[in-house]
Amino acid sequence: MVRLYSLLLFSLSLLTSSAQEGLFDLLDEGPEPTQYTYATFKGSKLLNGQTNETPGKGVLQYIISHRFGSFTDEYLYNFFGLDNAHIRMQLDYGISDRLNIGIGRSSVLKTSDAFVKYRALRQSTGETAFPFSLTLYSSLNYRGARYTDGIAHNASDRLSYHHQAVLARKMNQNLSLIAAPSIVHWNLVPSPEDPNDTYHLMLGGRYKLTKRIALTGEYAFSSNHLYGTGATEERFYSPLSIGVDIETGGHVFQFHLSNTRAMSDPLWMARNPYNAANGSLFLGFNISRVFNVNQ
Amino acid sequence: MKKILIAALFASSTIASAQQYLTREARLDFDAGSPLEDISAFTQSGSAVYDAGSGKIGVQVLMTSFQFKRALMQEHFNENYVESEKFPKASFKGTYSQGKVKGALTIHGISQELSVPATLVQEEKNLVLSTKFEIVLADYSVKIPKAVANKISKTAVIQVHAILKETSR
Numbered sequence: 395m396v397r398l399y400s401l402l403l404f405s406l407s408l409l410t411s412s413a414q415e416g417l418f419d420l421l422d423e424g425p426e427p428t429q430y431t432y433a434t435f436k437g438s439k440l441l442n443g444q445t446n447e448t449p450g451k452g453v454l455q456y457i458i459s460h461r462f463g464s465f466t467d468e469y470l471y472n473f474f475g476l477d478n479a480h481i482r483m484q485l486d487y488g489i490s491d492r493l494n495i496g497i498g499r500s501s502v503l504k505t506s507d508a509f510v511k512y513r514a515l516r517q518s519t520g521e522t523a524f525p526f527s528l529t530l531y532s533s534l535n536y537r538g539a540r541y542t543d544g545i546a547h548n549a550s551d552r553l554s555y556h557h558q559a560v561l562a563r564k565m566n567q568n569l570s571l572i573a574a575p576s577i578v579h580w581n582l583v584p585s586p587e588d589p590n591d592t593y594h595l596m597l598g599g600r601y602k603l604t605k606r607i608a609l610t611g612e613y614a615f616s617s618n619h620l621y622g623t624g625a626t627e628e629r630f631y632s633p634l635s636i637g638v639d640i641e642t643g644g645h646v647f648q649f650h651l652s653n654t655r656a657m658s659d660p661l662w663m664a665r666n667p668y669n670a671a672n673g674s675l676f677l678g679f680n681i682s683r684v685f686n687v688n689q
Numbered sequence: 690m691k692k693i694l695i696a697a698l699f700a701s702s703t704i705a706s707a708q709q710y711l712t713r714e715a716r717l718d719f720d721a722g723s724p725l726e727d728i729s730a731f732t733q734s735g736s737a738v739y740d741a742g743s744g745k746i747g748v749q750v751l752m753t754s755f756q757f758k759r760a761l762m763q764e765h766f767n768e769n770y771v772e773s774e775k776f777p778k779a780s781f782k783g784t785y786s787q788g789k790v791k792g793a794l795t796i797h798g799i800s801q802e803l804s805v806p807a808t809l810v811q812e813e814k815n816l817v818l819s820t821k822f823e824i825v826l827a828d829y830s831v832k833i834p835k836a837v838a839n840k841i842s843k844t845a846v847i848q849v850h851a852i853l854k855e856t857s858r
Contacts, residue, residue, distance in 0.1 A: 417709065417738055417740050417743075417745050417747065418738065418745075418747045418782055420709075420711055420736075420747075420856075421736045421737075421738055421747050421748075421749040421780065422749070424713055424736070427734060427751065427754065429751070429754075432753070432763070432764050432767055432768065433764050435832070446730050449760070449761075450759065450760025450761060451760065453759075453760065453761070488760075491760060513832045564765070566774075567774040569777070605769050606769065642767075642836060643836070643837060644761065650815045684761060686759055
């Protein structure tokens with residue numbers, strides 16, 4: 395009887411002690427909430443290309459970009475290429491945390507553009523986990539430069555389009571990768587044999603060196619590199635860029651080296667005349683600033 | 690005798706489990722703002738448990754659940770300051786007695802002893818936990834860059850308001 399009594403007491407004490415030790419385990423139980431992956435990239439642009447990111451709701455973003463002159467073109471005379479820099483300005487606004495619209499103006503061929511960007515799918519963990527982000531991006535580009543071919547052109551001849559699906563994944567807190575298939579459509583091409591539509595695949599990524607500094611890179615494959623025939627023949631090269639992202643509060647500074655100078659999408663992606671292998675490399679930067687206009 | 694003992698055993702075990710209180714909808718607020726910048730956030734998805742028998746009390750929160758007014762501030766909070774990917778949760782594990790909670794507060798992977806006033810009052814069937822206290826960010830290795838040092842307070846005021854419901858396991 396005594397034995398039974400002590401056994402029961404023992405089991406009783408065991409039961410109560412386990413109930414107390416397990417108390418804090420209760421904090422970890424229950425469904426794990428869905429957590430959307432944040433800061434896959436620092437900016438809404440990687441270098442020339444788009445990331446999956448958009449500014450948040452009610453955020454006005456201004457991006458100023460420069461692409462300096464070539465190292466091989468009287469570099470010091472042109473003050474390290476600054477004197478013949480190309481420029482693009484962009485102003486965009488976050489209608490919601492997922493929808494972003496903007497306008498831009500580039501000096502190459504006096505191109506104006508307008509774009510819409512939508513975060514269709516977001517990488518997440520927890521209850522509804524999803525392995526990657528998908529952002530859809532479309533831009534409309536208008537060539538403002540006069541034609542020198544002596545032909546009367548319609549306004550529609552000046553238009554070109556870029557439609558892109560940006561697939562991005564934050565692999566870990568330092569490494570993020572992008573694969574972005576896209577299509578460029580030209581209303582006007584140099585000769586009837588040239589395709590109006592070209593297909594592209596941009597690959598890119600970033601690797602964080604510190605909390606606020608990251609290395610970035612991007613490259614885009616193209617379905618067509620040759621336009622026109624004979625005297626009008628033009629060859630285009632795949633854009634390649636490497637850079638550094640530096641983040642300071644509301645600014646993101648992106649400094650880079652690439653074989654591109656144009657910044658409107660169809661031009662840098664499908665009609666880049668500079669060949670990195672021939673030493674056509676240019677320094678450039680994008681600087682973004684965000685303003686909270688509507689909280 | 691045997692039957693009585695077994696009955697007593699069951700009774701005591703049910704009493705022990707009936708004394709636990711739990712919520713997964715605790716509200717936590719924090720404010721590390723300065724006159725130059727409003728830096729505050731809240732969450733409604735904190736967890737809190739209390740064992741009336743032992744006085745043990747625990748609160749836990751996912752850092753990414755804190756909502757800021759500005760998306761970029763929220764990103765910087767998680768990415769640069771509290772490093773939510775490395776340290777996803779903040780927790781308090783300790784005891785409550787006579788208007789005080791005492792125990793270990795863990796933020797950013799660092800635990801510090803904490804002893805602050807708190808109230809735990811019965812409201813109908815629930816227990817309501819309330820506390821407000823200040824922590825020094827440097828104690829938890831939350832580093833503030835010099836460039837923004839005048840915008841961010843060196844301390845953060847934390848408020849907890851949790852309605853704990855009786856739970857049986």
